[in-house]
Amino acid sequence: MRRGGLLLTLLAVALAWPAFEAWLLPGGWSVLDAVKSIFIFAILGLALNAVTGFTGILNLGIAAFMAIGAYAFAILTADLYPFQLGFWPAILLTLPIGALAGFLLGAPTLGLRGDYLAIVTLGFGEIVQDVLKNVDSITLGTQGINPLPAPTVPWWKTAEDGSRSFGLVDLAGETQGAGPYVSYYLFLGFLVAAWLVFRNLELSRVGRAWMSIREDELASRSMGIPPVRTKMLAFATAAAFAALSGGLWASWLSSTGEPANYDFQVSILALCIVIVGGMGSIAGVLVGALVMIGVNSILLVKLAEWLQARGVGASGSVFLSPNNWKYLLFGLALVLMMRYKPDGLVPAAGRGARKPAGAKR
Amino acid sequence: MPFTRPATLAARLSRLIPVALLAASAAHAADQIKIVSSLPRTGSSNAQTTTMVNGIRMAIDEVGGKIDGFEILYEDMDDASPQRGNWDPAVEGQNANKAAKDPLVVGYIGTFNSGAAKIAMPILNRAGCVMVSPANTYPGLTKPGFGEKNEPKVYRPSGKVSYFRVVPTDDLQGSVAAEWAKELGATKVFVLHDRELYGKGIADVFEKRAKEIGMQVAAVEGIDPKAANYRSLVTKIKASGANFVYFGGTTQNNAGQIAKDLRSGGVDAPFMVPDGCFEEAFIEAAGAANLNGKTYVTFGGLPADQLTGKGAEFRERYKAKYGTEPEAYAVYGYEAARVLLDAIDRAETKDRAAILAAVAATRDFSGALGTWSFDDNGDTTNRVMSGQAVIDGKFTFQKVLGR
């Protein structure tokens, strides 16, 4: 019940945030954009949680699937390619494309155990990046593909003659003035949808099979759960939603950015979101995304700004520039959170989510 | 759209909040203007961007922190995040949005990476906020026909040019570099690049031009900028029989290590690099002994010690203030800030549109890089390129390149 309360509170805060911000914070303090990236990374975190949290497979290459989603979205929509789909068909197609990529990687390797599989995912992440960089006749290499269509929503359009009609409205021009709120709520909507999907999976037969694999693969096999097929399902689901987050990301930025934007550091960030939040806990992932992206893109940014505004760092010394302390503070935050909350901020509820002390594998 | 801010109520509420920092931004807003820079300050580009920010701060200090009665606020925004260790597209987007929304902001100096510019440009363009880049060299950002077929108009949703740069683009520098290489006696070149937008772009142009003017290109190889060393690559270069090596890339992407491995691997062919390596850090990273006499650097402008007038003064002041010679990056940062301040001065207002028009109207600007104008695309007309050689551990001016 507490957990449900927490989720509802988070949702309420997310819903009310734009209004709160518009009323209380001066323009320069708006964090709406950072909150949108919290939503997108929360989806990535939920995806990773399915494979790492529920099923217990350490995946160090989730960013590769995010990259695949972003580039798939770009190739399906950008006017440099023959497809030129709109936002909705393309974003929905990232799901099967991601799942397929997950299947292709998972099929030969999911028989591997523990950290051997972890390094396969890490290696896959590196390979995807190199391929995106090197096959520049298709991916434009490090240039990134742009522009990409912004999300569209059914909304009232005002035509030039002043008449209003209802139809799909492009949200591209809304970053200034009018309403960043529509795309804010759209991304929030995607997050809520992903959350509902994973919540239902968690409580379903599939989810219970995932968790039984995590707890004891041998025992669950003897109970008739096929380990490789079950893991495959988790792996592909995670890949699909990671790809979705990549597509949303690219649409939001209107660019895929460069392949290095989906490097190992992103996988690590996603992992930190899941672990800091609480492995296998959906509420935990949401809190984890809030905390990690919050520290990375809001807290440290604002702190540096605030110190700068007070003249700190103007001398050009490496030690005094607030920006040069970010690594240290980020690392310290991770260490301290794990030190005092080793099971995460919102640990998964009951049901033997945690292994007995000292147990191996 | 749904929420608009009733100014009076917001003001009243913000006064109620006992947070000094909120109050600070509200005070004296009428006679303040703000210039922001958005450069990657965390991680690998820190060394270069530090000198740029030094240059920007100096330009602001030179006018006494005031212009036309407006107090100039400056914010050094970071478009990198600790988690990425390099420019972060989300943060760049945030920075641009933040600047676009902040009515005090009249100019945006950035970005460092051309990829980041692609994200910030449309956002700032819609907001009518002028953007001056001290570092982007990817031609497609401004020049039709040099990038993808939809460039550069995709960066100008408002239809107006709002992006300007004080650095010459890769297509210029790459081709004068090839011409200079030929003059230096190159017949067979081995072209390397760091597989990034800047490095690959300039190397591609170099390769194309080299072939046009009759040089043989042994191979074009994209390196791994994080590798510990390039001995295997050097062995390959040695086996190829090339008598000249070009590297399109930056100090940060291991130019120094390549130079070292060339020399220790027994390749004594001349080595040429673009302005991404025109900084003391390159000589220090490579070790002067590995560069002396056989290393050439091209740069889009005249080096500080060749400048007269404004440029010479800049050099003296920079040395006095920061205790080092100003580097290429410092000059670019300084120049970007100067041209922006100059436009604000001429516009005599804090209106973005007027300032944008004033920047676009910049003609015969006498700055630290020489006298130049902005063309209709927003590019500098500065075509003066210079070639440096490393002699006795110092960049030594050789000649003016190009037109």
Next chain:
Amino acid sequence: MEFTPAEVFAQQVVNGLSNGMIIALIALGYTMVYGIIELINWAHGDLFMLGAFLALTILGALGLQEASGPMAAVAVVLLLVTSAVFCGSFNVLADRIAYRPLRNAPKVSLLVTAIGVSFIFVNLGLFWGGVPMEVFSGGIAAAAPKDFPALVPSRNLVGTDDGVHFTLRDLLVVAVTIPLMVSLWWLVTRTRLGKAMRATAQNPTAARLMGIDTDRVIASTFFLGGSLAGFASVVYALYNNTISFQMGYRAGMDAFTAAVLGGIGSLPGAVLGGLLIGLTRSMSDQYIETRWTNALVFAILIIILVFRPSGLLGMKQREKV
């Protein structure tokens, strides 16, 4: 004289083995710590980086940048010893402060802690580069790569200068790594401490019951693993002559890959994995294309693991019920 294809190949073997041995040395520290507490010690590469910064600082402080001949040899030994002791102690400290409180926590929490420690180390490296010393070029460009003095010249030791080079630096790598590997092997298999380590790795609870002070054994492992990183950092710096606060990332990644490729926890496996990665890199650079080298290393890793799921020399894990 022409550089014949056979000579090119031989040269690439030399390049690959030298680089591979350095990777192997780092991987050994990685695999030892992994073997005993199952920690993927993400900060290992960055610890290695700090070791190199210490070495450069010592050179600067003692004014040994220009040393040559016997003086250089003395300096090299001094650097090896100090960096090894420093990295070993620092690793123990990191364990004491960050990892030890989490002994009973989930494995992945430990991994996140290690990632956090790695970020802290990287930042320390950045600040270290800003120390106003001559060797750090006055500390003005803290983030820039630093030149490491060429105490060991790259003088060719075999044949003519036109042919294959096997330099004094290649010899240095061999001369430091092989004895270290042999003594490590001896330590783990022939001493009481080694026995205690193996016991702790196998079953910490049982080891404790048998009267083994597991905390001390783990601390010793961290010290040994760290000191290997320290040795490796000096060899790396003398071999490549450049250090940077970000060099730990690739070093750590290579070492991790080598350790897994060889079979995690296996000392000969880590060495074999390191050599294999080194050779793959140089062969790919020569015969394929540099831009595909990194992808190729990981592709080979994945293929090998598909056919040998516990790495090349790893023991097949029996499942415990």
